[in-house]
Amino acid sequence: MAEHFDTPMLDELENGPWPSFISGFKRLRDEHPEERIRSVANSLLGQLEHSYETRKGYWKGGTVSVFGYGAGIIPRFSEVDDAFQASKEFHTLRVQPPPGNYYTTDMLRQLADSWEKYGSGLITFHGQTGNIMFIGADTENTQTFFDEINDYGWDLGGAGPDVRTGMSCVGAARCEQSCIDEQKIHRTLQNNFTDDVHRPALPYKFKFKISGCPNDCQNSIERSDFSVIGTWRDDMKVDQEAFKGYLQTKGRQYLIDNVITRCPTNALAITDDDTLAVDNRNCVRCMHCLNVMPKALSPGDDRGATICIGGKRTLKIGDLMGTVIVPFKKLETEEDFESLVEMAEEVIDFWAENGLEHERCGEMIERIGLVNFLEGIGVDVDPNMVNNPRQSSYVRMDEWDAEAEKWFERKAEEAAG
Amino acid sequence: MSEAAAPRPPIESGCPEGFQYMHPAMRRNYGNWAYHEDPQPGVLLHVSKDGQKIWTVKAATQRILDVFTIRKLCAIADDYADGYLRFTLRSNLEFIVTDEAKVQPLIKAITDAGFIVGGTRNSVTTLSHTQGWLHCDIPGTDASGVVKSMMDELIGEFTSWNMPNRVHITTSCCQINCGGQGDIAINVQHTKPPKINHDLVANVCERPSVVARCPVAAIRPALVNGKPSLEVDERKCICCGACFPPCPPMQINDAEHSKLAIWVGGNHSNARGKPTFQKLVAAGIPNNPPRWPEATAIVKRILKTYKEDAKDWERINEWIERIGWPRFFELTGLPFTKFHIDNWRGARASLNSSAHIRF
Structure with missing residues (x-):
């Protein structure tokens, strides 16, 4: 192998107690039995050191895909390949993890073994879109590696203007707050759109993320176009004995300062006989009191999900949180899941038809207005969709009577069950 | 002559089934958990409705794992945690055990192998980060290096419960901000318009889509030295870099600027208040590899002030909402400038239209 590149700046990232990614690169460079991997690691370290010295990136994109797909590979060609030959093609394969990022060691070893045969030996768990990122294969080995892991159950994720890889929180597998079956929701939605994951043909990216409760550990409301957040609509469950236990161990003042007065809608009170009184009609399911007292408080039994549409990051009109489109949706029967998928199809179809190039779903909603979007996907207006009704009188309202009538008809239907 | 092998058609299996990779105790108790406790930093105890218990030990890694590290972690999981692993969305690892006696030996094995146990409850958990110079095509900085440098200094806050509430810190290498919202976010901010290589634009860039990409309509087609290219109205340009990904000859990254x-x-959570976006507090911080000491110093100053002044359970946004922005700038000693006043769409909602002033 060629001489090791000097890496004085990167070497400084080996100091200190936090695990060092640079030490990992050097292990590959110095200790890996295969000459190919040692060379690639050396070359990568050299280019990264060059970036640190000049404060510039030196990767450019391109067009690389596996047979049959148009997405899932992030092509990277070095702009300084004269100096750093061995890593001049350094593509990433984005691979979809299972919901919640669960692995057996057998499977991780199998993936590592495959990657060692064809790639750089570096894997990121996980990228911000949620994929396992196998960083560093040349064009030919991108296909070979994919073929091998595809044979034992792994598929590429999204990239570019398509349905992206989904993400879910730890969920019902290990959390008492989970109100929904994240595993099933995630795979039902995501795998309905497999064609849209692999063949980019949408205005821009579209992401599904699922959180089991309103703590939203998956950050779905801001980081996904289609956010499914578990919730419940009956009364929360209170174990008064457990509450008394908290009263004894934490103290009355602590509970007043940290639970009662922190309720955003003043829906909690400690009564004279030391029980917790809950105004469930005004509870907004924020989760705070359940977080502080998980032994005493739990979500109710009538569980489902709130669906928010249109979250995204900065480009190009600024950050957007998703907006409530469905305040509560049961997700138990096969029909419930079918209608969830139908709704996702409506949203994506409408956006594919009406979104501009490089326009996220939330940006389209801002451009055309929420009401036009709702009419496009066939969802009725609901006061849960707004913080407050409009403040501006500049609107044409000559269809008021007809719209009011629709509201009363819907209410009558709901009342009739 | 042998025939070329037919290409292999992909198996479009999509997202794999998760239960096959879950610890059996999690499979068994799926949807059946009653409550959890926090025995010590980095350890969670979950108890199911019928009394089954699992302990989770959370550990930080370097996120970009070499195969040696993967095998080392797998060996620990095999020895102590029944051969199962889970990654959190901030790239922490979770080992699950059903036998309490294994918890301390597992922590020792993780620590002995150079990983850090912590990141639960009211700690500063691992910075979430993006690709940076290692692999991105448009980065203004490195992310892994920033995270390593900062966590070296914040490690004591990762392994303890000293913060008023949990702290999520994020990094991003451009203003697209793949790192997302955070209690504290450290993001690249360009300060000069792109430098255009006019010889390359016509061949590399789809000019109308680059024009359309600009949030402030500062880019227009132009003929430069007889070649079709693009020009930027530098009085309008906000230096966001949105034109750079679709048109690499419009170089936005600058070693100095x-x-x-x-x-x-x-804050993404709905707990107490509704989810909130992050707000600018400091800029003009040098992009200073390999250790970014200036950025780390400001993060530490904000954390110290938050730790001293916030009440239990207040996230950073809630703390500032209570004490007010003037006090935040006073307590942290950070300057308040004209750049802190928003002039983007919807800016009016961020102005104080009231007589609510703290003295």
């Missing part, structure tokens, strides 16, 4: 900015108060 691409700076770092720090934002605070992003």
